[in-house]
Amino acid sequence: MTGLIIHRGTNEIGGSAVEIYNKETKLLFDFGIPLDSALRNYYSLEEYKLPIKGLYKNEEPEFSAVFLTHAHPDHFGLMGLLNPKIPIYVNKITYDILTKINPLLPNRDDEDLNLKIINDEVNIGNINIKSYNVDHSISGACAHEIQIDNKVIVYSGDLRFHGRAFWQSSNLKRKVKNPDYLIMEGTTLGRSEQNIVKETDLEEEFVKLFKSDKFPIVEFSAQNLDRFITIYRACLRTGKIFVIDPYTCYVLEVYSQISKSIPQFNWNNIMVYFANNGISEKLAETKKLYTYKSKKISVEEIVDNPQKYVIKGNGIIDEKIFNRIHKDKINIIFSMWKGYLDRPSRFDSYKDIITILHTSGHAYINDLQKFVKEMKPKNLIPIHTEYKEKYRELFNTNIIELQDGQDFVLFPER
Ligand SMILES: [Zn+2]
Known part of the structure; x- marks a missing residue:
């Protein structure tokens, strides 16, 4: 049987x-x-x-x-x-x-x-x-x-x-x-909603948001390569520098086996903020972290010229930016399943400045x-x-x- x-x-x-x-x-x-x-x-x-x-x-x-x-x-x-x-x-x-x-x-x-x-x-x-x-x-x-x-x-x-x-x-x-x-x-x-939204459609939406005068922090999963590429391409089109964390650099490195056209941390318009978290610690233990040093950027450099950057959000950098730039000037672009916003999170007091931009x-x-x-x-x-x-x-x-x-x-x- x-x-x-x-x-x-x-x-x-x-x-x-x-x-x-x-x-x-x-x-x-x-x-x-x-x-x-x-x-x-x-x-x-x-x-x-x-x-x-x-x-x-x-x-x-x-x-x-x-x-x-x-x-x-x-x-x-x-x-x-x-x-x-x-x-x-x-x-x-x-x-x-x-x-x-x-x-x-x-x-x-x-x-x-x-x-x-x-x-x-x-x-x-x-x-x-x-x-x-x-x-x-x-x-x-x-x-x-x-x-x-x-x-x-x-x-x-x-x-x-x-x-x-x-x-x-x-x-x-x-x-x-x-x-x-x-x-x-x-x-x-x-x-x-059954209108088909492609990754390429999202790219156009990101371009529009990056052209506005609000400072963009994009929340998305680094493992979602499509989304990374979409945001990176929107950065190139608007002349922005995409600030990512060491975790994202490492994910891109692992994904580099898929194709030579997958962006890496040392490509144009990418900088790295060394988020002080458990992931960075683990990457430091294997010395991996230091290989990203040539592209390192500080929060001070970012907040001095926010119009130049798009941030890949994470708990550490979000908090530092929220402390230095007034909420009215920030746009949190939430590019993940919106169900995640239903649980308590660091976004609770920022729900009024969140734009959801996602495709399934x-x-x-x-x-x-x-x-x-x-x-x-x-x-x-x-x-x-x-x-x-x-x-x-x-x-x-x-x-x-x-x-x-x-x-x-x-x-x-x-
Ligand atoms: Zn799945």
């Missing part, structure tokens, strides 16, 4: 965990922590543990491998609970994010990880797993094609078609046709419809959505709505 259990993700965005198994082999795809954890100051991984046998430390492993689609916590966040005997397959970029970048961050120090790099495809038992890069708000995102008992299952992970790497998602629908099952994310299904890491409905139409899956299974019942109206194929933990038979006995 070949089966599928979505342990979490049939009714929520994030916390995904998908088991696919046959008689001989059990595999898990993604092992994420629910998004509500991002709104809490303290939690333990144990609180989010799922009742899955043979997966955790101190028990006999029943799983042959875990595959991660990308390095967002709602897809990998529980891997610290895994039995280190079980290999975790990721692509090279995700491997580098998990092993080089994330250890710099607080609470992200997963030890004992049995990570392995998947080069395009791998066979585990009699199951073949291929990995396809897709466009998402973090580099290294991929979808998986799983060939099991002569049938094909595609798991989309998170994807979109409006970022700078949109062509990667388009490649997936060209290369994989008529799978028996497509397990597809539907993050945006409940959203009313997830495909809009229109693009998902085109995706399904071209790939033509025989069956479509909703995941990573709060609106699985909408799949029936939106997609013209057989829809299988599952519940978390439901053991669903994909194919009866071979």
Whole structure:
């Protein structure tokens, strides 16, 4: 028997965990922590543990491998609970994010990880797993094609078609046709704004804001390379110098393997503010920090001529600037999921000067419809959505709505 259990993700965005198994082999795809954890100051991984046998430390492993689609916590966040005997397959970029970048961050120090790099495809038992890069708000995102008992299952992970790497998602629908099952994310299904905003559209908006006389502090994730490039290009077009932190310099360095056209700290119109935080300390321990010295700038230099600069925000520099420049003259450009503003943060007394400028890491409905139409899956299974019942109206194929933990038979006995 070949089966599928979505342990979490049939009714929520994030916390995904998908088991696919046959008689001989059990595999898990993604092992994420629910998004509500991002709104809490303290939690333990144990609180989010799922009742899955043979997966955790101190028990006999029943799983042959875990595959991660990308390095967002709602897809990998529980891997610290895994039995280190079980290999975790990721692509090279995700491997580098998990092993080089994330250890710099607080609470992200997963030890004992049995990570392995998947080069395009791998066979585990009699199951073949291929990995396809897709466009998402973090580099290294991929979808998986799983060939099991002569049938094909595609798991989309998170994807979109409006970022700078949109062509990667388009490649997936060209290369994989008529799978028996497509397990597809539907993050945006409940959203009313469905006008497609591309990264290139955002660039125009940044240019407009950078031309205004308000001093811009941009809050965004350094791991979101598309956004970095968008803001950097807007800086070049407006003659501004982009002041980034050592963490961002390091992320760019790790991403430099993707292409030679990825900006680095020593490029034109980039300066570095040495934020005095835990990340800089860790970068100093390895001497990495000092390699950015040639581009160092102080807060004094910035506030003396604020019209010259665009700041990549972080807790340290934001506070120093708030103390030196009057609030009325600052524009905080929030370029992340706006849900983060719902939790207590350093922005609480600055909500009146925040401009939200963001585009989703997830495909809009229109693009998902085109995706399904071209790939033509025989069956479509909703995941990573709060609106699985909408799949029936939106997609013209057989829809299988599952519940978390439901053991669903994909194919009866071979
Ligand atoms: Zn994601």
